[in-house]
Amino acid sequence: MPKRNAFYAQSGGVTAVINASAAGVIETARENKQAIGKVYAGRNGIIGALREELIDTSKESKSAIAQLRNTPSGAFGSCRHKLKSLEENRAEYERLIEVFKAHNIGYFFYNGGGDSADTCLKVSQLSKTMGYPLQAIHIPKTIDNDLPLTDNCPGFGSVAKYIAISTREAAMDVASMCETSTKVFILEVMGRHAGWIAAAGGLAAEHEGDAPHIILFPEIAFNPKKFLARVKRCVKQHGFCVIVASEGAKYKDGTLLAGSSHKDAFGHHQLGGLAPTLAEMIKSELGFKYHWAVADYLQRAARHIASTTDVEQAYAVGVAAVKMALQGKNAIMPAIVRGKGKRYSWSIGEAPLEKVANEEKMMPRNYISRDGFGITEEARAYLQPLIAGEAYPTYSKGLPRYVRLKNVAVPKKLKNSFAV
Numbered sequence: 001m002p003k004r005n006a007f008y009a010q011s012g013g014v015t016a017v018i019n020a021s022a023a024g025v026i027e028t029a030r031e032n033k034q035a036i037g038k039v040y041a042g043r044n045g046i047i048g049a050l051r052e053e054l055i056d057t058s059k060e061s062k063s064a065i066a067q068l069r070n071t072p073s074g075a076f077g078s079c080r081h082k083l084k085s086l087e088e089n090r091a092e093y094e095r096l097i098e099v100f101k102a103h104n105i106g107y108f109f110y111n112g113g114g115d116s117a118d119t120c121l122k123v124s125q126l127s128k129t130m131g132y133p134l135q136a137i138h139i140p141k142t143i144d145n146d147l148p149l150t151d152n153c154p155g156f157g158s159v160a161k162y163i164a165i166s167t168r169e170a171a172m173d174v175a176s177m178c179e180t181s182t183k184v185f186i187l188e189v190m191g192r193h194a195g196w197i198a199a200a201g202g203l204a205a206e207h208e209g210d211a212p213h214i215i216l217f218p219e220i221a222f223n224p225k226k227f228l229a230r231v232k233r234c235v236k237q238h239g240f241c242v243i244v245a246s247e248g249a250k251y252k253d254g255t256l257l258a259g260s261s262h263k264d265a266f267g268h269h270q271l272g273g274l275a276p277t278l279a280e281m282i283k284s285e286l287g288f289k290y291h292w293a294v295a296d297y298l299q300r301a302a303r304h305i306a307s308t309t310d311v312e313q314a315y316a317v318g319v320a321a322v323k324m325a326l327q328g329k330n331a332i333m334p335a336i337v338r339g340k341g342k343r344y345s346w347s348i349g350e351a352p353l354e355k356v357a358n359e360e361k362m363m364p365r366n367y368i369s370r371d372g373f374g375i376t377e378e379a380r381a382y383l384q385p386l387i388a389g390e391a392y393p394t395y396s397k398g399l400p401r402y403v404r405l406k407n408v409a410v411p412k413k414l415k416n417s418f419a420v
Contacts (some may be wrong), residue, residue, distance in 0.1 A: 003035065004106030006304050006322075007049060008057075009042035010141075011081075011112030013121070014074040015155030016303040017314035021111050022075060023068040024318020025139070030065075035326055040103060040410055045079035045108070047117060047420045050092060052099050054410040066402035066408045069315060070393040072303035072353045074126055075405050078112075081420065083119050086126060093126045095418050100134060101126045103411040107135050111318075113142035113153075117333060118357035125333040136334040137321040138353055140259045141314070145196035146360045149351035150335035152386055154317055155300070157310030161202030162302040163189055163244070163295060163385035168204035170293070171211030178240035181290040184231065188275035189295050193218050193248045195363045197299070201244030202375035211242035213373075216278075218248035219363050222224060222257055228285050235288060245274050264276040291394050308389020313346065320348045344385035399410050 008025050010018055022041070029036045041055040042048030048055070055076055057065070062064055068075055086093055100108075110120040120138040127134035142146050145156035167187060174185045176273065191197040195217030213234045234241035249257045258273035275292035283290055313336055320334035331353045339345030367379035374381075393400040 002104065003033075003037040004066065005104050006035040006039045006107035006109060006325075007042065007054070007103075007105045008039055008076075008080040008109040009045045009048060009111065010074040010076055011045045011110060011116040012078060012141070013143065013300060014072070014078050015141060015143055015300050016072045016158040016306045017110060017154055017310050019071045019073070019075045019304065020153060020311050020314035021139050021141060021318035024315040024320075025109055025322055026060075026065050026068075026116070028319045028322040029354065032322065032326060036107065036322070037104065040105065041076040043409070044077035045081065046083070047079050047081050048077070049099050050418050050420050051416055052102070052412050052418070054103065055407045056410045059408040060405055064403050064405060070303065070391075070400075071402040072301045075403075082115050083122055086122070086129070087143075093122070094130070096123060097130050097132050097134075098414065101132065103286060103410065106133060107137070107322075109139055109321050109325070111136050111138060111139040111141050113140075113144065114147055114351070114356070114358055115146070116141075117353050121331055121353040121357045124353070125222065134327070135325045135330045136353075137325050137329070138356065139317050139321045140333055140335070143197065144191050144194055144371075146163050146192070146194040146362070147356060148359045148361045149356055150333070151338040151346065152313075152336055154310060154314035154336075156196060157313070158302065159190070159197055160300045160383060161307045161310075162305055163187070163197055163200045164203040164387060165305060165372075166295065166299075167201040167242065167244055168214050171204065174211075174240045174242060174291075181194075182240070182291050183235050184241045184243065184279070184282055184290040186245055186275045186278050186290065186292040187212075187295060187364065188245050188247060188292065189247055190299060191218065191246045193360055195219050195246045195248070195368070196245050198246035198275055198380055199367065199375050200365060200387070203383055203387065207376075209238055210211070212244045213238065213241050214243040215374055216243065216249045217363060217368055217372070218246050218247040218250060219365070220368060221252040222249050222280065223252075223377050228282070231282055231288070232286055235286075241288075241396035242279065245278060247274055249274060275381040303393060303402070306391045307387045308391040309386055311391040316348055323351065334373035344388075
């Protein structure tokens with residue numbers, strides 16, 4: 001039987017280390033040439049397969065693939081495209097199999113979050129239904145850190161590091177100006193319904209009174225009266241107040257403090273706008289001068305200050321995905337397993353996609369302080385190792401050197417096109 005090719009695609013919001021996972025997949029596949037032919041990457045994620053827009057990674061040099069470990073964003077392009085159920089849109093599934101058959105693809109590696117795990121599971125199930133042999137492995141990635149059955153998610157550690165550093169540096173700025181100027185600084189962070197990224201801001205505080213003084217978690221219902229009282233007391237005590245606010249903060253009835261009615265392809269509400277909402281609330285009720293910032297893409301693109309732990313884990317899950325496929329495994333996800341003992345260690349395990357897809361892992365209540373505005377020592381012990389180490393990229397002319405791949409297209413074999 002001839003060697004079968006592999007398909008790799010990136011999905012959802014990219015991270016500072018998702019390309020490290022790509023490097024892990026491609027390099028490991030190249031080391032196993034006797035079993036795997038070429039690795040084709042989807043141009044712009046799964047829609048690259050639907051459109052038969054495949055990238056031949058064999059055209060990239062060994063050094064270029066190695067440099068992916070140091071390069072942020074999605075080297076092959078990503079997308080937000082959620083496959084519907086087989087009953088709702090059978091044509092998409094049949095198209096995927098048609099493309100995979102045409103290019104002799106027997107391995108499917110999908111690098112993304114919970115919705116991507118769902119897509120990977122559906123593709124695995126479809127291959128069985130249609131009698132086409134395909135091994136589907138989901139590679140975890142999400143800055144939100146909300147995938148179940150894995151200790152943490154590749155992409156999160158670097159965002160956590162960026163937020164903790166930014167919080168500390170901004171707090172020093174505010175502290176130096178608060179006597180005659182800004183009293184309140186608000187940093188809005190990503191995270192959707194889970195407060196992991198906001199919690200990471202708490203690592204900036206090492207001593208009593210250190211910033212951040214307030215963290216707003218989606219898991220804790222927002223109480224305006226309690227919040228404003230805390231801001232007022234903080235300014236009186238310290239002269240200033242630094243707030244890290246998760247974009248998914250909500251009232252007791254579940255209503256978001258800020259957000260739009262627009263939904264993306266995955267069905268998620270467009271979040272954002274919390275920082276100015278809080279700032280206006282503080283200004284109108286307390287009269288304090290404020291500044292606010294939205295970390296937005298900066299937090300997930302900051303490869304220049306990535307966590308060594310994060311880079312190593314992102315690469316490791318890519319390697320593990322290929323090895324698991326070669327072992328004949330299917331519909332699983334390489335998972336990070338935290339070792340026991342005081343000294344941090346980790347290894348790679350595996351999780352079934354039926355238990356990963358469309359599930360969200362929230363912040364445990366014991367990770368959030370009793371008053372709901374900070375993190376506990378348990379949270380600190382969990383978070384601290386994930387931001388450890390500085391995996392600096394190389395620099396040239398004062399700027400990081402990031403690789404840009406050639407992304408040579410694979411000639412199309414199918415006559416019919418497919419609209420996405």
